[in-house]
Amino acid sequence: MISMTALLGAVEQGLIYSLVALGLYLSYRVLNVADLTTDGSFTLGAATSAMLTTLGHPVLGLAAAILAGAMAGGVTAFLQTKCKVQPILAGIVTMTGLYSINLMVMGGRQNLPLLKADTVFTWAEGLLGKQFGTLALALAVVLVVGGGLTAFLGTQLGLSIRATGDNKDMVSASSINPAFTTTVGLCLANAIISLSGGLLAQQQKFSDSNLGTGMVVVGLASLIIGEVIVGRGGVARCVAGVMVGSILYRIIMAFALGANLGASNLKLVSAVIVGVTISLPALKSALAFARRKREAKKSC
Numbered sequence: 001m002i003s004m005t006a007l008l009g010a011v012e013q014g015l016i017y018s019l020v021a022l023g024l025y026l027s028y029r030v031l032n033v034a035d036l037t038t039d040g041s042f043t044l045g046a047a048t049s050a051m052l053t054t055l056g057h058p059v060l061g062l063a064a065a066i067l068a069g070a071m072a073g074g075v076t077a078f079l080q081t082k083c084k085v086q087p088i089l090a091g092i093v094t095m096t097g098l099y100s101i102n103l104m105v106m107g108g109r110q111n112l113p114l115l116k117a118d119t120v121f122t123w124a125e126g127l128l129g130k131q132f133g134t135l136a137l138a139l140a141v142v143l144v145v146g147g148g149l150t151a152f153l154g155t156q157l158g159l160s161i162r163a164t165g166d167n168k169d170m171v172s173a174s175s176i177n178p179a180f181t182t183t184v185g186l187c188l189a190n191a192i193i194s195l196s197g198g199l200l201a202q203q204q205k206f207s208d209s210n211l212g213t214g215m216v217v218v219g220l221a222s223l224i225i226g227e228v229i230v231g232r233g234g235v236a237r238c239v240a241g242v243m244v245g246s247i248l249y250r251i252i253m254a255f256a257l258g259a260n261l262g263a264s265n266l267k268l269v270s271a272v273i274v275g276v277t278i279s280l281p282a283l284k285s286a287l288a289f290a291r292r293k294r295e296a297k298k299s300c
Helices: 004-030 038-054 058-081 087-105 120-128 133-152 156-166 168-173 178-204 215-230 235-258 263-299
Strands: 111-113 206-208
Touching: 004 038, 004 133, 004 156, 004 178, 004 215, 004 235, 038 058, 038 087, 038 111, 038 178, 038 206, 038 215, 058 087, 058 120, 058 178, 120 133, 120 178, 133 178, 133 235, 156 168, 156 178, 168 178, 178 206, 215 235, 215 263, 235 263
Parallel strands: none
Antiparallel strands: 111 206
């Protein structure tokens, strides 16, 4: 069992990490691009946000994190669309380069503490109380971003991005530039992911050069769990599923920690969660087929 404090913390982090899953939903599901920039852009957002927070500008830090993430996504898009690099390789190249850039942003340090700095979460706790201030702010940001993404994907540009992911050749034949829509989609996806990193740095009061390691797995796990539970349908339903999946994923990880599995085993737990979740649709289909087969035999 876990304490109420640990459960509340898991929900708070689930909300913050749900932005990573939202970014991956945009790149992986909507654009149909396997973008591995995620690990680097998440850390970039954390580093940018932390550095400006130490200077007394936490809100500006989050805005800069969004801009920095969009620029990282733009580099990946440029490699894909102009240099004709495979999407996976383009993401790896950008992610590798971002490791050095993240160190530069943090002044050459591996980690940057924010213990004495005011963050947006300390302000929220001052207004709403220490117990629910962080939760309220994280929920508000996620709802604004999720609602904004849902509305954007319903616009003409958003529909063009969705069409690009469905059929790039058809989009080209319709006088829509797929390079432009891909660039916009990847910039927006990485901006959202970078915002998540910026929020996490201010919530945990530190940034680290390895903070984004494995973030693709975390985001995909949240995305898949949400799709299994909520189902796939319209954009609003998918966005809601991403949020639910991210919170559930963090709660499962909190139970794993509460069961004394050890922090060193969390990556294994994460891999098992992803593997089981991915297998659920096939398992459900197999069970349904077996049930129909038994019913057919009984009726004979």
